[in-house]
Amino acid sequence: MRIIGLSIAVAGFLASPLAAEPVAPGDVKYEDGVVEASLTGVAGDPANGRDVFKNRKLGNCLACHVNADMPEESFHGEVGPEMTGAADRWEEQELRAIVANSKMVFEDSIMPAFYQNAGFERTLEKFEGKTILTAQQVEDVLAYLQTLKE
Amino acid sequence: MKTLKVLVSTACFVGMAVSTHAEESAALSIDGQEFTIQTAAPAHAENLDEVTSGWIYRAKETQALQLDDFDNPGFVFVDQAIDLWNEVDGGEGKACASCHDDVEQFAGLRTTLPRVEGGKVVTMEDLVNTCRTDHMGAEPWKYSGGQMTAMTALIGLQSRGMPMNVAIDGEAAEFWEEGKELYYTRVGQLDMACSNCHEDNYDTMIRADHLSQGQTNGFPTYRLKNAKLNSTHARFKGCMKNIRAEPYKVGGEEFKSLELYIASRGQGLSVETPSVRN
Numbered sequence: 001m002r003i004i005g006l007s008i009a010v011a012g013f014l015a016s017p018l019a020a021e022p023v024a025p026g027d028v029k030y031e032d033g034v035v036e037a038s039l040t041g042v043a044g045d046p047a048n049g050r051d052v053f054k055n056r057k058l059g060n061c062l063a064c065h066v067n068a069d070m071p072e073e074s075f076h077g078e079v080g081p082e083m084t085g086a087a088d089r090w091e092e093q094e095l096r097a098i099v100a101n102s103k104m105v106f107e108d109s110i111m112p113a114f115y116q117n118a119g120f121e122r123t124l125e126k127f128e129g130k131t132i133l134t135a136q137q138v139e140d141v142l143a144y145l146q147t148l149k150e
Numbered sequence: 151m152k153t154l155k156v157l158v159s160t161a162c163f164v165g166m167a168v169s170t171h172a173e174e175s176a177a178l179s180i181d182g183q184e185f186t187i188q189t190a191a192p193a194h195a196e197n198l199d200e201v202t203s204g205w206i207y208r209a210k211e212t213q214a215l216q217l218d219d220f221d222n223p224g225f226v227f228v229d230q231a232i233d234l235w236n237e238v239d240g241g242e243g244k245a246c247a248s249c250h251d252d253v254e255q256f257a258g259l260r261t262t263l264p265r266v267e268g269g270k271v272v273t274m275e276d277l278v279n280t281c282r283t284d285h286m287g288a289e290p291w292k293y294s295g296g297q298m299t300a301m302t303a304l305i306g307l308q309s310r311g312m313p314m315n316v317a318i319d320g321e322a323a324e325f326w327e328e329g330k331e332l333y334y335t336r337v338g339q340l341d342m343a344c345s346n347c348h349e350d351n352y353d354t355m356i357r358a359d360h361l362s363q364g365q366t367n368g369f370p371t372y373r374l375k376n377a378k379l380n381s382t383h384a385r386f387k388g389c390m391k392n393i394r395a396e397p398y399k400v401g402g403e404e405f406k407s408l409e410l411y412i413a414s415r416g417q418g419l420s421v422e423t424p425s426v427r428n
Contacts, residue, residue, distance in 0.1 A: 056357075063357040075358040079351050110346040112339070120341050122396040127339040 022135030025117045030104040035096040039115065039135035049144025052137050059114065059133060059141055069148060080111060085150035095142050099133075114138060178205055178422070180217055183311050185420040192417040194318065197349055203419050204362035207353065208427060212374065216426040224303060224372035224424030227296075227379045231304035234297055240288025249285065253304060260309035260421050264410045266322040271406035274302045275381070293401030299370040299379040306370070306423030313420060314367050316413045329411025332404060338395025344412075347389075364389070365416040366409065368425025375428060382409050 022040045029035060052059045054073055062070065064079035090098065098105050101113035114133040133141070178185040187203035195201065205213060215221050235246045235253060246253075264273045278301055279290040291298040318326040336343045347356065348364030355361070370379040383400040386408060390397040398404035 060357070076355070077357045078355045079361075110342060110350065112341055120337070120339055121335065122337045122390075123339045124391065124394045124396050127394045130339070132339060 025100075025115050025131050028100055028115065030097055030101065033097050033105045034091075034093040035100055036093050038139060039096070039100070040139050042136060042139065044136075044139035044141070044143025046140070046143040046147055048137070049140035049142065052133065052141050053144060058137065061141070064111065067148075083145070083148050086148045087146045088150050090145075092142060092146060095145050096138070099138050099141055099145075114141075176206060176213065178203070178213075178216070178420075180219065180310075185311060185422060186313060186418060187420070189418040192414065195415045195417075197345075198363070198415070201365065201416055201419055202352070202363055203422065204365055204368060204427060205422060205425060207360040207362040209360075212426055212428050216422070222372065222424065222426055223377070224370075224379055224426060227300040227370075227372070228304050228307060228424060231297075231300035234301055235304065240282065240286035242285065242287040244286050246281065249281075254308055256305045257308040258312060260306040260423060261312045261315045263316065264406055264413065265317060266320075266325055266410070269321070271322075271325050271403070271410055273401075273406055273409060274305060275401065278302065278305075294381040294384045296378070299381050302381070303370045303379055303424045306421060309421045310423060311420050313418050314413060314416045316410060316417070318410070318414045322410065325407045326411055326414060328404075329407035329409070332398075332408045333411055337390065338393035340393040340395075342393045344389070344408075363415070364412065365419060366412050367416045367419040368422035368427070370423065371425045371427050373427050379424060 023037070028039065029037070050069075053061045053067065054070060056063075061067075061083075062073060062076055064077040066076040066078055066082040067073075068082070068084045070076070086095070094105070098111075100115035102109040102111035103113060112132060115131050115135065115138050117129050117131045176187075178187045185203070185205075187206055188200055191198035191201045205216060215223070219225050232253075238245045238248075250256075260274065263277075264271050266272070275291075275293050275298055278298065279293075282288040283290050291301070316322075333344045336346070344364060347361055352361045352363045366382050369382045369385070371385070372378070373380050381400075383405045386405055387397040387400055398408075
């Protein structure tokens with residue numbers, strides 16, 4: 001009796017959205033260009049997301065996207081679309097799919113998959129098996145992108 | 151929307167102080183010699199209409215350094231190579247000059263390299279090291295080391311202004327195909343191929359860098375970034391590391407095939423050795 005009660009409690013704990021375990025990269029559910037559920041269950045922090053966007057060692061999104069919200073940054077790439085109005089063009093769930101794995105939305109995109117850790121060729125050892133961003137950093141970027149309205 | 155555009159371009163302007171888009175009118179001429187920096191793409195580069203030299207995309211200040219050999223820091227290394235040319239080394243007691251009376255005899259050689267011989271891709275570096283080991287009884291130079299890049303710059307310089315013209319048929323065909331395959335293969339954590347940047351997106355800014363077609367006609371290249379001559383393979387390696395990919399071996403088969411393929415994409419562009427890039 002006791003043992004059963006305990007295992008139920010454990011299972012309940014694991015399933016709880018408050019648990020710190022993020023969705024593993026391989027378990028992210030892409031459905032028609034959309035990822036419905038948060039990767040972490042923790043609301044994204046737009047201020048941190050803004051840093052992830054410009055930080056060369058994190059998202060480095062600015063390498064490819066002009067972002068009028070960051071006039072203080074000198075170098076804005078122009079490989080992808082400008083970011084202004086991204087929040088008007090895309091729902092949060094669509095943005096999640098675009099950032100986690102853009103190829104699920106844009107076929108053959110040059111844009112890297114930021115939450116994907118397998119299926120790459122010749123990855124440098126120190127990045128092998130790793131995602132570019134953590135699940136929470138993805139959620140933070142999403143929170144930030146949602147502030148980019150026309 | 152308009153304010154936004156202005157803001158952005160101001161930001162770019164201030165930060166770069168230099169690089170904007172390629173100027174249509176820019177022309178490369180050194181000491182009265184005209185260079186072909188833009189020409190119709192060869193048929194085998196089927197996704198390109200035109201081929202363009204990397205010089206076009208550099209900032210004005212960087213471009214200027216290549217216009218005068220006295221300003222071109224690459225010539226410091228060319229001078230070092232002239233000394234090496236005359237320097238006896240190895241068991242045979244010979245220098246390059248013992249057998250090749252003048253380095254000018256190599257005019258045109260650079261345009262045809264790499265070439266395929268005896269079932270192998272042969273690069274300029276291979277030719278030099280063959281002479282060192284087989285004719286001089288000397289140790290081979292490090293493939294991408296200082297002495298080697300200096301010497302390949304000196305020999306390449308003899309072909310400056312001549313159009314790239316590598317053979318891709320016959321024996322070369324299979325290596326060319328292999329190089330092409332590598333060019334279009336996505337690698338690394340960023341999952342990109344050479345083509346993603348240098349074919350699909352040349353002439354756009356990727357953060358602070360103005361993307362070129364990644365041509366090799368200027369190699370070895372003096373880079374402001376590391377203040378030395380850089381070999382073709384060192385550049386390939388750098389690009390692969392940037393996309394977080396494990397580079398192929400410098401001087402190895404993969405890079406040699408890739409070098410052959412990329413050289414063929416630049417068919418018709420003038421040799422610019424030693425070029426100046428950032």
